[in-house]
Amino acid sequence: MDIEQAKIPQATAKRLPLYYRFLESLQSSGKHRVSSSELSEAVKVDSATIRRDFSYFGALGKKGYGYNVNYLLTFFRKTLDQDEVTKVILVGVGNLGTALLNYNFSKSNNMRIEMAFDVDENKVGQEIGNVSIHHLNNIEELIQGEIEVAILTVPANAAQPIADQLVKAGIKGILNFTPARLSVPENVRIHHIDLSVELQSLVYFLKHYPM
Numbered sequence: 127m128d129i130e131q132a133k134i135p136q137a138t139a140k141r142l143p144l145y146y147r148f149l150e151s152l153q154s155s156g157k158h159r160v161s162s163s164e165l166s167e168a169v170k171v172d173s174a175t176i177r178r179d180f181s182y183f184g185a186l187g188k189k190g191y192g193y194n195v196n197y198l199l200t201f202f203r204k205t206l207d208q209d210e211v212t213k214v215i216l217v218g219v220g221n222l223g224t225a226l227l228n229y230n231f232s233k234s235n236n237m238r239i240e241m242a243f244d245v246d247e248n249k250v251g252q253e254i255g256n257v258s259i260h261h262l263n264n265i266e267e268l269i270q271g272e273i274e275v276a277i278l279t280v281p282a283n284a285a286q287p288i289a290d291q292l293v294k295a296g297i298k299g300i301l302n303f304t305p306a307r308l309s310v311p312e313n314v315r316i317h318h319i320d321l322s323v324e325l326q327s328l329v330y331f332l333k334h335y336p337m
């Protein structure tokens with residue numbers, strides 16, 4: 127990442143994949159420009175935020191013209207490493223892990239779950255969605271420091287010791303689907319997705335802040 131890209135705020139960086147997906151579909155339908163209000167409607171981010179986000183990377187929309195789709199896509203591809211496939215591992219092939227393996231980000235061509243890990247002997251040696259399931263004990267020799275991202279879909283009480291094992295194996299980013307709060311060294315990043323909390327919060331907002 128170069129210095130200029132490193133200055134993009136985290137909140138902006140998190141929205142980039144959202145913009146990217148929409149712009150890609152615009153490009154494939156032959157559209158060359160897009161207004162911030164069109165984008166806003168599609169990605170459900172207000173247009174002032176979009177304008178601010180885009181200004182960080184020098185894309186200043188022109189009044190009455192909007193943004194150039196190809197320019198934005200070229201920039202996003204570079205920033206999001208869309209030209210490179212990011213290999214990911216998944217640990218815990220239960221219901222959620224199985225669903226993610228079958229899904230395997232097939233709609234995005236820059237991410238792939240390469241291997242899965244579990245400790246259940248009935249699962250080890252099997253394949254789901256073309257991904258082989260290995261025993262967690264073999265993780266270090268299998269990833270050889272070449273994979274840095276892991277998806278964690280194990281029971282909550284197993285999450286911390288597994289996170290420690292992942293860090294030891296060289297993992298630098300964990301997408302944590304368990305409700306457990308993980309402690310990891312400072313150089314490791316955790317993104318937490320607790321589906322039941324998200325759902326509860328949606329229901330709360332619907333009840334208390336009807337649109």
Ligand code: ATP
Pocket residue numbers: 217218219220221222223243244245246249262279280281284288
């Ligand atoms: P889900 O939580 O995804 O709905 P589930 O209810 O089928 O799955 P869980 O008990 O949550 O199963 O376990 C998820 C997976 O994590 C299982 O495949 C289980 O074998 C695996 N697992 C449990 N403990 C460990 C561990 N210490 N290391 C790796 N995998 C584990």
